[in-house]
Amino acid sequence: GKSTYARCGIIVNVTPLEPEWEGHVTLEFSNTTPLPARIYANEGACQFLFLKGDRPCEVSYADPAGKYMKQKGVTLPRQRLIYTIQTSPSRVVNQLSIDGFVGEEIDFEQTRPGTGANIVFSATVRPTDHLEMRLNNGRRWLNVDDGTGSGRRARLFTATVDRLRATYTFTPRFFVRAIGQWVETTSDPSLYVDEVPPREGTLTASILLAYKLNWQTVVFVGYGDGRELDTDEVLQRSDRQFFVKVSYALQR
16 A cells, blocks of 8 residues: 555555456555545555566466456455365375355346355375376356346356366476366356356366476476367367477576
C-alpha cells in the first residue's frame, strides 16, 4: 500500500495474485485508527509487483479451480466448510491428500447466489528410486435457482481437472518429465443468459528432457501439444510447440 495512506492508519491487505488467476481484483482496506477515514477515487492507494518466473509453474491457481477464479466485481463473503486431510502411508505411496470446501457459492457471471463444492485429490507415488508420479484430480460444481419460482436448484456447471505428472531420473544430471492434463466443463445452457456450449474440453500433453552439463549449465529440450473439443465433441489440435533452452547460473 501507499505510505501516504499507511501513515493515516489505512492498511491494504497484501495478497499475491497467483499464476493463471483471472478476474477483477478485489482490494481489502482496513482502518487501524478509531477515527473515520476517506479514500478518494482516482488516487493511487496501492501497487502491484509482477515477478517473472524462469519456468512454467507446476500447479497454478486455475488447476484446482480456485474460488476466486474469474470473479467480477466485489466478491461477497460466503459460509463454507473448508477441509483438509493428509497422510503419508508408505515409502511408495508417499503422500495422499484431499481438500476443498462445501457451502455457499456465487455465480459471478450472472451475479446470483448458489451452493456448491470443490474437491481436490492429490497423490504422490514413487514405485522405484528413479520414478515419481504425481496425480491431481479436481472437481467443482455450482447449483443455482432453476428460475421456475419453485425454489429448487439446478446444476449450473461441473468442472473437472485431471493431471498426471511423471518424472524419471536416470542420473543426478539427467531426467525426463511428462505431463498430461484434461480439463472439462459441462454446463446447463438454459441457466445462462448468454449462449454457452453444453460441454467444453481441453487436453494438453508435454515432455521435457533436462541435462546438467555442469553445476552452472542445464540444457532443456521440450515438446508440447494441445487439443480442444470442437462443436462435434471431437478433439482438434489447437497448439503445438517445441523448444530448446539453456540455463546458465552466473557466479559473482
